[in-house]
Amino acid sequence: MSTELKPGCSTKLNTPADIGEQLQVLQVHPRDNVVVALQPLAQGAALPEPFAQLTAQQAVPAGHKVALANIAKGEPVIKYGFAIGAATTDIRAGEHIHSHNLATLLSGQVNYRYSGCQAQPLTFPAGLPTEFMGYRRANGKVGTRNELWIINTVGCVNRAAMRVAEQARKLYSDDIDGIYAFTHPFGCSQLGDDLDHTRRLLAGLIQHPNAGGVLVMGLGCENNQLSKLLAASEDVDLSRIRSFNAQQVEDEIEQGLAAVEELVARMRDDKRTPCPVSDLVMGMKCGGSDGLSGLTANPLVGRIADLVAAGNGKVVLTETPEMFGAEQVFMARAQNEQVFGDIVTLVNDFKQYFIDNKQPVYENPSPGNKDGGLTTLEEKSLGAIQKGGSAVVNQVIRYGDMASQSGLTLLEGPGNDAVSSTALTAAGATLLLFTTGRGTPLGFPAPTVKISSNSSLAARKPQWIDFDAGGLLKKGQDAEQFSHDFFRYLIDVASGKATRNEQSDNREIAIWKNGVTL
Known part of the structure; x- marks a missing residue:
């Protein structure tokens, strides 16, 4: 079974805000054969329209997946429009899909083919701030x-x-x-x-x-x-x-x-x-993701990435292992064949790092991710890369290097929150956008804006969370306006407004160690 992503395939997703009402479930992409529970579903509960012919066969926690159709053993489970793994047993429509009946299809290195840049041009909207202090x-x-x-x-x-x-x-x-x-x-x-x-x-x-x-x-x-x-x-x-x-x-x-x-x-x-938006350098990171991270917080950050890129600013995205299974989305947006080749090398070198250390490339998601509804690395990656928006990938840099090109840069680094966030700072990010579904008090040298994927986390941990992306789930919420309001907030932060990590004095660094100590 292949998980190859076809360059040029649409990655346009549905979001709760696009649909404009408080939903119980969401089909993220029209090709998906699963829906995501946005609220806990009781066993026997009928799914809402347009899925009213289905009932939940088991209790399903929020953020977890429910089968829309019968899926035979070995067949792909589709979310975000792509395979996130294969069924390990026959799955009936309405059944809960998770680690007990879904497994990754990832293995080692993959051969890739350059098919040109599929990214669409971006424009900076009128009415948004064009400067920060x-x-x-x-x-x-x-x-x-x-x-x-x-x-x-x-x-x-x-x-x-x-x-x-x-x-x-x-x-x-x-x-x-x-x-x-x-x-x-x-x-x-x-x-x-x-x-x-x-x-x-x-x-x-x-x-x-x-x-x-x-x-x-x-x-x-x-x-x-x-x-x-x-x-x-x-x-x-x-x-x-x-x-x-x-x-x-x-x-x-x-x-x-x-x-x-x-x-x-x-x-x-x-x-x-006063300095133009083109002088902004934003680092994008997720940590403690849940099943809603790829639906709310990460797409919200992706919209910010597109705004900054459209304003000729710099956006840096790291966590290379959390591109595994979704890397071809970035490859389809490579500026040219050289950048495409750099992405291939970045991904294959990191997979080889796992292989050299006798570890499977798919040893992810974490226990917290799984509790929140994420099952396979493909699923986690397809949600994580939403933080990169839809901009052209203009540059690939190695760990410790600094971003020098406007637009989207991919930075070599592990998924570890502290190591990757420090690497983003060292790459020049003057503002970090950190999405989370479970929360963390971690902060780094650059102002670290914590964005919750769900409103319950924001309410429970206001001392950690700066912005609640769970607001996208509110009835009538306009996703574009929501992202524009968030952009204005980020301009205020760039101009001196303190983040929660700054108020709490949570600042630290971590360095990637992968060799011998004498």
């Missing part, structure tokens, strides 16, 4: 915050970096947007790709436009030598960088505070100025 840097990049970041070369100086940040905040909290130490356990006893990942990731953070000043703290004897890290941070204003090795100064805390004082003096007069 940002911090223009000397290299032309624009930050959404004016913060001082402390970056350490090695985990040995974590506590010293944190103490410098804690003491500096007491002295300078009214002068700039914030002072933060982003610590990690790496930088020593690393070799090869592992060391390269650490250095490139940290170099990306050092060059980030949200950091109006950066203090880089080293130890002195680590593999990730301070001089080499600074050399990898090419696109910086040297007047806004301070650095030292703790082994080479008498008191690293005093030295750090003196460096912070100099940087704050340099940053104090920085002002927000």
Whole structure:
């Protein structure tokens, strides 16, 4: 059985908002042989029109799937218009479809064929903001915050970096947007790709436009030598960088505070100025997805991706394993054959990473995803890629690289929330859009906007959630207007409105480790 996606096939989906009423179930695409329960269905309950001839054969939780027709063992189960796996037993119409009767069809690498770019041109709508208030840097990049970041070369100086940040905040909290130490356990006893990942990731953070000043703290004897890290941070204003090795100064805390004082003096007069939408860089991420993520939050973020791309801004999407089974949707939108080939390499290299480590490429979704209704990686991927909207894919970059092209960029990275969100930040994202069906308090160096896929999560965890995409399920809701309102909110965030992660001071980084430790 093949799950190949035919380039050029329509990926236009139905959404609850398109239909305009509070539904119990939704057929996401006209080709689907399943519907998704938007509310819990009791056993024996009749499905609403136009599926009233069916009754639920079992109790079905919200976010889970119900068969629209009889599906024989081995036949594909279709959602989003594509196969999300095959039935492992005969399934009757009205039956609950999940892990007990559906299995993935994914295996190893796939041969792909370039058929030209199928993406349609995008236009930026009239009436939406075309500017935000940002911090223009000397290299032309624009930050959404004016913060001082402390970056350490090695985990040995974590506590010293944190103490410098804690003491500096007491002295300078009214002068700039914030002072933060982003610590990690790496930088020593690393070799090869592992060391390269650490250095490139940290170099990306050092060059980030949200950091109006950066203090880089080293130890002195680590593999990730301070001089080499600074050399990898090419696109910086040297007047806004301070650095030292703790082994080479008498008191690293005093030295750090003196460096912070100099940087704050340099940053104090920085002002927000009007900047075009083309200066926005948004990173798109999902975590703790449920069965509604691909119907509400992810398509909403995809509409934002299209707006930013239409405004010549940058959109960065990562989580390579959560493209498996849906990668050909992106391949059909590759700008040219070179970008198409880069997508093929990105996907096949990541599959080989799984194979080399003797792991199946389909070892996903997580237990939380499954509880929320997601069954196979194909299903999760087809929902996850909705965050990329419908824009042309203009660029593919590797972990630790920075996005340089307007439009949609695919970034190599794992699905892990902390690792991939840090990679998005290091790639230059000055605003992160993080969709979730189950919630998480995680936050990252860039302002992290949490978007709930369902309203119950937003009501239960208001200290985590910034925006409720579950509002798309309300009767009469207009999806386009809803996305435009969200875009206006994001302009406010880019202009300084604090996100929940900022209010709670939830900020951290994580680095991808995939090699040997000495």
